[in-house]
Amino acid sequence: MDDIKLLEAVERYINGQMSPDERVHFEQLRKTNTEIDQLVVEHTYFIHQLTHHDEVRQFKAKLNDIHIDLGEQGIIESPRLKGKAKVVYLVNKFKRTALIAASIAGITTITISSLVWSLSSKAPAKDIAQLSRKIEELNRKNRELDKEIDQVKTTVSTPTTIIYKKGGTGFLLSTKGLLLTNAHVVNKASSVVVQNSAGKELAARVVYMDLARDLAILKITDSSFEAPASLPYAIRRSSGELAEPVYTLGYPRNEIVYGEGYLSAKTGYDGDTLSYQIAIAANPGNSGGPIINRNGEVVGMLSAKQTTAEGVVFATQAKYIHQALDSLKQDTAYAKTKLPAKSSLKGVDRIQQVKKITDYVYMVKVN
Secondary structure, eight states: OHHHHHHHHHHHHHTTOSOHHHHHHHHHHHHHOHHHHHHHHHHHHHHHHHHHHHHHHHHHHHHHHHHHHHHHTTSSOOOOOOHHHHHHHHHHHHHHHHHHHHHHHHHHHHHHHHHHHHHHTTSOHHHHHHHHHHHHHHHHHHHHHHHHHHHHHHHSOOOTTOOOOEEEEEEESSTTSEEEEOHHHHTTOSOEEEEOTTOOEEEEEEEEEETTTTEEEEEEOOTTOOOOSOOSSEEOOSOOOTTOEEEEEEOSSSSOEEEEEEEEESSOGGGOTTEEEEEOOOOTTOTTOEEEETTSEEEEEEEEEOTTSTTEEEEEETHHHHHHHHHHTTSGGGTTOOOOOSOSOTTOOHHHHHHHHHTTEEEEEEO
């Protein structure tokens, strides 16, 4: 029975009736067992010979039919045989073909039988099943290894070999790791990390960008990010007031820097209604820093500096931060995100406010 199953497997392989997995396993078996490979070769040759013989026989029969038909129409002269003469004629006509076919069948049968007999004690059908299980087990282990490699990739922080060419500042918008910065800081970035006040780098990616308003929202993707329970400041919806005292925190250097000033105009450069003009000291790296009033409310985000005037910078108005998040919430992954609406810093002195906010302001590094 095992021999028959082996032959059936060979015929299914030759006829292309195996599933893709069976075919892969059987081809692997052919590579490791030369006798089975030889059996496939012999059986393929046998089938080819039978097919060829059948084609020749059909061709000759067709020629004979044409010959008889032409003879009956009188186009050619063909004596018609009757009775025993016709039988003898047919026997003589196909005797050679029949002998050849019988010889091929006999020789091939003997060859296959001897080969199957020699294999029966070495490679029973159950070995094919065992080999299939081994190959499947190997494939399963490879898939598990690939999965582990992918998991390692997602947990590893940004490689130290990356050289960050520019940067700025950003601050948290939610406890889930959404962070706001300027679009010009991260535009066309191939990789982004953010660094907290303790110097720890965390992998991040851009999830929203508005170049017209110079806004970008990042998502901290690093698994080591520790989400805070809440944010101490609020994002105000209404516009800031002229002469309103404000301050900012940012990273123009490798440590956080404090600066203070006031809202000097309710429009930005050349009357730009998207931004405020702020009288405050700022340097490269401050871009993306929060502009905060005395109640601990974010009234804007620092975005640019006027080069022709000292101490004049511009900040994107806070209401556009709300609009940016509304646009991001169209993505179902962020649909439930809410900006902090209430400040816990109202009435707290400036020094304590800065201490509480520092942990939520990040350096943004871009390559």
